Amino acid sequence: MSTGNCGEWLDELAECVRRGVGPSGRLSAHLSDCARCGERWEAEWALSAELRELRMARAGQRSRDVWRRRLMAEFAGLERSSSRSRFRWAWIPASAALLAAASVQVWLGMPGRSVPARISVQSEDIASAGLVDTDEDNGFIPVPYALPLATGESVRIVRRELNGAELVRMGIDLPGAYAADLADDFEADVVVGEDELPRAVQLVSYPDL
Amino acid sequence: MEPSDEELYRRIRKGDRQALAELYERREPALYRYALQLSGNQATAEEAAHEAFLQLIQADARFDARRGSLQAYLYGVVRNLMRVAYRSQSVGPAGEVAVDDGVVQTLIEGEATRALSIAVRNLPPGYRDAVVLCDLEERSYEDAAKLVGCPVGTIRSRLYRARRLLAAKLRQYRLTPEKVTK
Numbered sequence: 001m002s003t004g005n006c007g008e009w010l011d012e013l014a015e016c017v018r019r020g021v022g023p024s025g026r027l028s029a030h031l032s033d034c035a036r037c038g039e040r041w042e043a044e045w046a047l048s049a050e051l052r053e054l055r056m057a058r059a060g061q062r063s064r065d066v067w068r069r070r071l072m073a074e075f076a077g078l079e080r081s082s083s084r085s086r087f088r089w090a091w092i093p094a095s096a097a098l099l100a101a102a103s104v105q106v107w108l109g110m111p112g113r114s115v116p117a118r119i120s121v122q123s124e125d126i127a128s129a130g131l132v133d134t135d136e137d138n139g140f141i142p143v144p145y146a147l148p149l150a151t152g153e154s155v156r157i158v159r160r161e162l163n164g165a166e167l168v169r170m171g172i173d174l175p176g177a178y179a180a181d182l183a184d185d186f187e188a189d190v191v192v193g194e195d196e197l198p199r200a201v202q203l204v205s206y207p208d209l
Numbered sequence: 210m211e212p213s214d215e216e217l218y219r220r221i222r223k224g225d226r227q228a229l230a231e232l233y234e235r236r237e238p239a240l241y242r243y244a245l246q247l248s249g250n251q252a253t254a255e256e257a258a259h260e261a262f263l264q265l266i267q268a269d270a271r272f273d274a275r276r277g278s279l280q281a282y283l284y285g286v287v288r289n290l291m292r293v294a295y296r297s298q299s300v301g302p303a304g305e306v307a308v309d310d311g312v313v314q315t316l317i318e319g320e321a322t323r324a325l326s327i328a329v330r331n332l333p334p335g336y337r338d339a340v341v342l343c344d345l346e347e348r349s350y351e352d353a354a355k356l357v358g359c360p361v362g363t364i365r366s367r368l369y370r371a372r373r374l375l376a377a378k379l380r381q382y383r384l385t386p387e388k389v390t391k
Contacts, residue, residue, distance in 0.1 A: 011365075050322050051344050074266065079224050
């Protein structure tokens with residue numbers, strides 16, 4: 001009795017062995033008739049037994065603790081660097097601001113410098129008050145040869161500590177009688193333009209100068 | 210209900226260490242076994258499984274849920290690492306890749322099983338994946354197909370062909386053991 005050609009049984013044969021079940025009626029009949037397929041059936045069973053051995057051999061215990069810890073450490077490291085990069089852009093303006101503030105502090109920390117104390121005022125106010133290009137009656141001494149203020153340019157009045165030498169460098173000619181007294185630092189209100197150059201000075205400590 | 214792999218991945222991206230630990234516990238053992246079956250070397254397998262997770266946590270991880278499951282991604286990474294490892298090894302005169310059996314072979318007591326282990330690793334990559342996933346990892350055809358990224362029918366036919374090759378190797382080993390294990 002013919003039970004079909006061998007090719008059509010191969011897959012079913014392998015599937016039966018994989019599942020560990022016996023052959024169906026027709027396959028069983030074919031295996032009885034076909035010595036070659038009978039051998040294959042035996043070979044598949046032997047293979048499955050060896051694969052099972054292989055599976056068991058490799059299911060042995062091992063310690064994953066070291067690898068788990070390594071992974072967690074890597075993850076923590078990545079998180080830290082990620083946090084750093086997340087705030088990288090925020091640090092740029094912050095650093096720039098800090099740098100600028102430090103520069104100002106260093107500059108102000110130089111002899112004769114102090115923290116600005118006055119608020120900004122508009123040049124119109126200064127001009128209308130006659131602070132820049134007026135005579136000495138208002139208390140402000142114009143800085144000679146200073147660049148004129150542009151129209152609409154704002155000025156600020158800042159309080160600084162100056163000394164006589166600095167006034168001389170600005171071109172302000174001090175009467176000889178005061179020169180010796182002005183060797184020490186004194187407070188002054190300085191009118192500065194947007195270019196930060198002084199335009200006029202008022203000596204706070206020596207209002208009658 | 211436990212969270213899906215993909216949900217854990219989303220949490221990992223937000224820096225959730227617990228999610229990573231959970232995913233590791235869930236997937237690493239099978240991933241390691243898969244790498245072990247492909248490489249036959251415990252150290253290589255451990256490195257590969259570790260590397261797969263490392264790639265997953267990198268800022269530029271290439272996992273895309275639209276392209277497949279996270280599990281498939283992890284298996285894909287290991288598979289690629291194994292391919293690189295195979296390429297870097299010498300190829301014997303018969304065209305078979307010589308594989309260092311490493312520590313794993315000491316766990317295999319039977320000579321025939323040891324020969325089979327070598328034969329599995331020397332199968333063509335597609336066949337090897339099918340045997341490892343379906344017969345050694347005992348995954349369904351559907352699972353294996355998803356992990357490999359091919360149709361179910363392809364996995365099935367590869368598996369049957371691979372088994373025929375392996376059965377022939379085993380039979381040959383029983384006749385002349387020294388030729389097969391060399």
